[in-house]
Amino acid sequence: MSKTIAVIPGDGIGPEIMAATLSVLDALDCGLSYDTVEAGMIALEKHGDLLPKATLDAIAKHQIALKGPLTTPVGGGFTSINVTLRRHFDLYANVRPAISFPGTKARYNNIDIITVRENTEGAYLAEGQTMSEDGEVATSMIRNTRKGSARIVRYAFEMAVKKGRKKVTAVHKANIIKTASGLFLNVAREIAKEYPQIEFNEMIVDNTCMQLVMRPEQFDVIVTTNLFGDILSDLCAGLVGGLGLAPGDNIGEGAAIFEAVHGSAPDIAGKGLANPCALLLAAADMLDHLGMVDKGNKLRQAIRDTMEHDRDHVTPDLGGKGSTQSFGEAIVKRVKA
Ligand code: NAI
Ligand code: MG
Numbered sequence: 001m002s003k004t005i006a007v008i009p010g011d012g013i014g015p016e017i018m019a020a021t022l023s024v025l026d027a028l029d030c031g032l033s034y035d036t037v038e039a040g041m042i043a044l045e046k047h048g049d050l051l052p053k054a055t056l057d058a059i060a061k062h063q064i065a066l067k068g069p070l071t072t073p074v075g076g077g078f079t080s081i082n083v084t085l086r087r088h089f090d091l092y093a094n095v096r097p098a099i100s101f102p103g104t105k106a107r108y109n110n111i112d113i114i115t116v117r118e119n120t121e122g123a124y125l126a127e128g129q130t131m132s133e134d135g136e137v138a139t140s141m142i143r144n145t146r147k148g149s150a151r152i153v154r155y156a157f158e159m160a161v162k163k164g165r166k167k168v169t170a171v172h173k174a175n176i177i178k179t180a181s182g183l184f185l186n187v188a189r190e191i192a193k194e195y196p197q198i199e200f201n202e203m204i205v206d207n208t209c210m211q212l213v214m215r216p217e218q219f220d221v222i223v224t225t226n227l228f229g230d231i232l233s234d235l236c237a238g239l240v241g242g243l244g245l246a247p248g249d250n251i252g253e254g255a256a257i258f259e260a261v262h263g264s265a266p267d268i269a270g271k272g273l274a275n276p277c278a279l280l281l282a283a284a285d286m287l288d289h290l291g292m293v294d295k296g297n298k299l300r301q302a303i304r305d306t307m308e309h310d311r312d313h314v315t316p317d318l319g320g321k322g323s324t325q326s327f328g329e330a331i332v333k334r335v336k337a
Contacts, residue, residue: 233248
């Protein structure tokens with residue numbers, strides 16, 4: 001196939017991990033062309049705008065973006081660029097796979113969990129945050145809607161069917177947050193009935209944390225509201241060895257943005273020390289999304305084989321002596337083999 005995607009290299013380690021990722025995508029021969037656009041500090045310096053209109057236009061046009069991490073300047077009242085992108089394109093599903101890879105210091109080696117987090121409502125609203133005049137009482141609002149709950153739960157079940165997954169767990173706190181979390185749970189129960197081929201269960205969020213740490217193999221797909229999904233997906237990333245291996249897919253009806261979960265890592269930028277795997281795994285998810293599931297799986301397998309057998313080439317965070325570039329080159333060799 002031939003398809004153009006928007007590519008945003010980003011800040012800090014972004015250009016390094018993006019270069020490694022694009023060379024692997026080229027080696028996979030998936031017929032992609034890249035429309036490279038800017039966002040973040042680099043865009044602010046060049047164009048006076050953290051998120052130039054040309055970048056938004058490119059994402060809207062191609063409907064798919066591969067994005068490196070962006071630095072949002074602290075102070076000066078800048079809104080996070082990532083939050084702006086989510087709102088602008090209504091990227092309601094944040095899909096966070098956590099898969100065990102060999103050669104990590106992770107506690108478990110048998111994890112394959114996808115967290116599907118609602119990305120637009122719940123406890124993460126811009127409005128409804130108030131502070132009393134005397135500073136003694138602060139209030140934040142949680143708002144879930146039937147429509148918002150339904151579309152995220154449906155997304156999770158449809159994804160489960162497409163990817164051949166067996167079970168969906170809805171995570172909630174409906175026993176205490178009776179209205180907002182209760183609405184989400186009720187909607188999840190209703191929609192689950194439409195998918196009899198997929199096992200459905202529900203779990204309270206605090207118990208879920210304990211179960212994830214003690215018996216993570218019981219989980220397959222987790223679907224949950226914004227705040228719980230934020231926390232649980234990082235917990236899952238920790239179970240498989242940390243942020244260097246965690247991709248994040250932001251999916252909406254009109255656009256999808258694939259990225260690494262980690263940030264721009266200014267402490268190691270420009271030194272060739274960044275692990276490119278999180279962005280590579282995001283690229284694999286992007287290939288799935290584009291209907292190139294075979295290529296996506298081939299990429300994941302090449303990453304796995306490289307981590308297992310080419311220990312000299314992996315980056316120091318995984319205990320290797322390699323660089324971003326040598327890691328990328330080792331993966332290129334494997335996808336070409
Ligand atoms: P960070 O994820 O950039 O770094 C945390 C620690 O993990 C650092 O020690 C870093 O060296 C290490 N690390 C991160 N990615 C790595 C990789 N691929 N390979 C090896 N080590 C890696 O988080 P931090 O320091 O809190 O944020 C730095 C900047 O990134 C901030 O400006 C923040 O706003 C931005 N950020 C952007 C995100 C995005 O664009 N999606 C997400 C998170 C943070
Ligand atoms: Mg988070």
